[in-house]
Amino acid sequence: MDPTQTPKSIPGEPETREMLLNVGPAHPSMHGIIRIIAKLDGEQVLDTDVEIGFLHRGFEKMAETVDYNGVMPYTDRLNYVSPLINNVGYCMAVEKLLGLSVPERCHYIRVIVSEISRITDHLTCVGAGAMELGAFSVFLYMIKAREFLWELVEMVTGARLTVSYCRVGGVKGDLPEGFEAQCRHALQETRKVLKEADALLTRNRIFVDRMSGTGKISAEDAISYGITGPFLRGSGVAYDVRKDCPYAVYDRFEFDVPVGTRGDNYDRYLVRMEEMEQSIRIVEQALRDIPPGPVLANPETGRPIPAAEMVDEGKMGRIAGIVDHRAVIDPTLEGAAKSQHGGIEAGEKRVFLPAKEDTYGNIEGLMQHFKLVMYGHGIRPPKGEVYFPVEGANGELGFYVVSDGTGSAYRVRVRPPCFAIMAALPKLLVGDMIADITPTFGSINMIGGELDR
Amino acid sequence: MNAASLIQALRDRFPHAVQAAHSYRGDATVLIGRESLLEVARTLKEDPAFQMSFLMDLTAVDFSAYGKKRSPAFFAHSGVAVKPSPEIPDEEPWPGPPAPARFVVVCHLFSLPLKHRLRIEIPVEEADAEVDSLTSVWASANWLEREVWDMFGIRFHGHPNLKRILMYDEFVGHPLRKDYPVNKRQPLIGPIN
Numbered sequence: 001m002d003p004t005q006t007p008k009s010i011p012g013e014p015e016t017r018e019m020l021l022n023v024g025p026a027h028p029s030m031h032g033i034i035r036i037i038a039k040l041d042g043e044q045v046l047d048t049d050v051e052i053g054f055l056h057r058g059f060e061k062m063a064e065t066v067d068y069n070g071v072m073p074y075t076d077r078l079n080y081v082s083p084l085i086n087n088v089g090y091c092m093a094v095e096k097l098l099g100l101s102v103p104e105r106c107h108y109i110r111v112i113v114s115e116i117s118r119i120t121d122h123l124t125c126v127g128a129g130a131m132e133l134g135a136f137s138v139f140l141y142m143i144k145a146r147e148f149l150w151e152l153v154e155m156v157t158g159a160r161l162t163v164s165y166c167r168v169g170g171v172k173g174d175l176p177e178g179f180e181a182q183c184r185h186a187l188q189e190t191r192k193v194l195k196e197a198d199a200l201l202t203r204n205r206i207f208v209d210r211m212s213g214t215g216k217i218s219a220e221d222a223i224s225y226g227i228t229g230p231f232l233r234g235s236g237v238a239y240d241v242r243k244d245c246p247y248a249v250y251d252r253f254e255f256d257v258p259v260g261t262r263g264d265n266y267d268r269y270l271v272r273m274e275e276m277e278q279s280i281r282i283v284e285q286a287l288r289d290i291p292p293g294p295v296l297a298n299p300e301t302g303r304p305i306p307a308a309e310m311v312d313e314g315k316m317g318r319i320a321g322i323v324d325h326r327a328v329i330d331p332t333l334e335g336a337a338k339s340q341h342g343g344i345e346a347g348e349k350r351v352f353l354p355a356k357e358d359t360y361g362n363i364e365g366l367m368q369h370f371k372l373v374m375y376g377h378g379i380r381p382p383k384g385e386v387y388f389p390v391e392g393a394n395g396e397l398g399f400y401v402v403s404d405g406t407g408s409a410y411r412v413r414v415r416p417p418c419f420a421i422m423a424a425l426p427k428l429l430v431g432d433m434i435a436d437i438t439p440t441f442g443s444i445n446m447i448g449g450e451l452d453r
Numbered sequence: 454m455n456a457a458s459l460i461q462a463l464r465d466r467f468p469h470a471v472q473a474a475h476s477y478r479g480d481a482t483v484l485i486g487r488e489s490l491l492e493v494a495r496t497l498k499e500d501p502a503f504q505m506s507f508l509m510d511l512t513a514v515d516f517s518a519y520g521k522k523r524s525p526a527f528f529a530h531s532g533v534a535v536k537p538s539p540e541i542p543d544e545e546p547w548p549g550p551p552a553p554a555r556f557v558v559v560c561h562l563f564s565l566p567l568k569h570r571l572r573i574e575i576p577v578e579e580a581d582a583e584v585d586s587l588t589s590v591w592a593s594a595n596w597l598e599r600e601v602w603d604m605f606g607i608r609f610h611g612h613p614n615l616k617r618i619l620m621y622d623e624f625v626g627h628p629l630r631k632d633y634p635v636n637k638r639q640p641l642i643g644p645i646n
Contacts, residue, residue, distance in 0.1 A: 224506075386480060
């Protein structure tokens with residue numbers, strides 16, 4: 001039957017009528033808060049209306065009221081499954097506005113954390129999607145792998161979710177000691193889990209039946225809707241910002257862009273599974289090629305001083321010895337010591353905070369610090385506007401920043417990747433069964449934080 | 454095409470529609486009049502020289518407070534201003550907001566086959582804030598235009614379903630306008646029966 005036709009009652013048979021079904025806003029399979037009003041004929045979806053905006057927090061309005069680095073915590077909360085990619089995207093947009101280039105090691109660090117975040121995002125998407133189809137153990141395995149990766153994120157940034165790791169002109173701190181070994185271990189564990197999940201899902205009769213052929217979209221439609229990322233690649237279009245408009249140091253790595261052929265949920269699942277493998281490849285290459293960090297043992301004295309002690313000494317004017325020592329900084333600022341500073345910041349004093357030894361140990365460092373953090377001071381980019389796209393976990397994540405030359409942005413606009421996919425949701429659902437709403441919606445990987453901002 | 458040749462090609466094709474252009478920081482940008490928007494958009498999508506297959510983003514900027522921001526503190530003017538390093542493309546300075554129009558609708562286009570990007574800006578007066586809808590050219594314009602209507606109160610002529618998208622229907626005002634206070638509260642609404 002043509003799904004657009006209204007069913008008519010046939011004499012002698014029971015009367016059929018269209019039914020309106022509300023899915024959400026608060027529904028277990030509506031990851032976050034979303035409302036789908038589906039018009040049904042029996043089990044077939046005739047038409048849908050999608051309502052979003054339940055999680056609107058006014059990100060763009062808030063970004064106009066705080067200074068440039070103050071936007072960072074808000075970007076964490078855009079895509080809260082891969083917050084590090086948002087950090088990187090926003091920082092690179094502001095750096096483009098400033099005309100600033102960061103050191104190579106910093107680029108590598110940003111690539112490593114972005115790819116780790118991409119894996120966690122895909123793990124969540126595939127795991128949650130499988131759970132909604134009844135494969136609960138896959139979800140548990142994938143969350144186990146995500147835990148290994150989030151431990152890495154915690155090790156680097158000091159937080160699991162609200163990371164705020166990047167700074168305009170660099171990153172907050174260098175990679176910690178022992179990161180490489182733990183990272184390789186976590187990637188190995190993730191590989192095992194991916195193999196396990198692949199064995200459990202890829203040829204699983206129930207899973208394939210429900211994923212294959214549902215939520216179809218053609219390449220032309222997907223492009224017209226502005227869909228990017230794994231969703232577009234599932235339809236056979238090999239568009240990846242990392243390949244087509246390379247940023248940071250992505251042009252130095254070897255990786256493939258997996259594409260599907262049919263543009264259905266099953267192909268998108270396969271694309272995501274392969275992309276995790278490719279992200280692991282990128283991280284491994286980055287770990288191999290990253291320019292060496294500082295020697296971690298303090299060459300001069302061998303006696304690091306806790307930063308708090310440095311503050312006390314500095315307050316009393318005993319600063320003579322401080323500059324020669326390495327500061328031991330608490331976990332949230334680990335890696336920001338002087339010996340590590342050169343590798344992670346852009347070397348532009350008017351943008352990046354000084355090393356802690358300098359802040360506590362000499363008046364220039366102290367002034368530099370306060371000129372950046374005091375209300376009404378801080379970074380002032382020149383007047384202008386820039387757009388900078390990065391490859392988010394769901395597709396092209398773009399930041400459009402307009403500056404009026406003051407300490408806070410005049411306008412910050414996010415191009416959220418899943419907004420475009422959600423706009424195509426009515427098209428994806430029409431003609432499918434009501435049970436197909438769940439896998440299709442799951443494969444969108446809708447993240448309320450970036451959709452509603 | 455690089456930014457300069459893209460702008461030149463557009464200037465040659467539409468000598469009257471292109472009001473201004475710049476490529477600040479390497480982003481090709483053209484300012485076009487709203488009466489020729491649809492024609493330019495169709496050409497950009499279909500012409501083999503441009504092939505702008507993606508409407509990546511459509512948003513707006515309210516320039517009514519530009520240059521009038523109140524200083525947040527006594528020492529406000531002693532902040533740091535950074536000049537670009539020489540390796541960043543910066544041949545052209547940014548010409549500034551397109552006075553006297555209050556709003557600018559900003560579209561970011563991307564060509565998948567040719568891998569170039571273009572920003573189109575359409576100045577919109579406050580008194581007659583209406584632009585032609587791009588929904589007939591790119592399907593992605595549908596929700597993006599709804600968001601611009603919701604946030605800025607700019608109407609889109611020919612849009613099939615121009616209603617609020619992030620805010621609720623009872624919301625009064627358009628929150629991303631510069632004259633909308635950031636801490637304003639609106640009454641809670643109950644369920645609609």
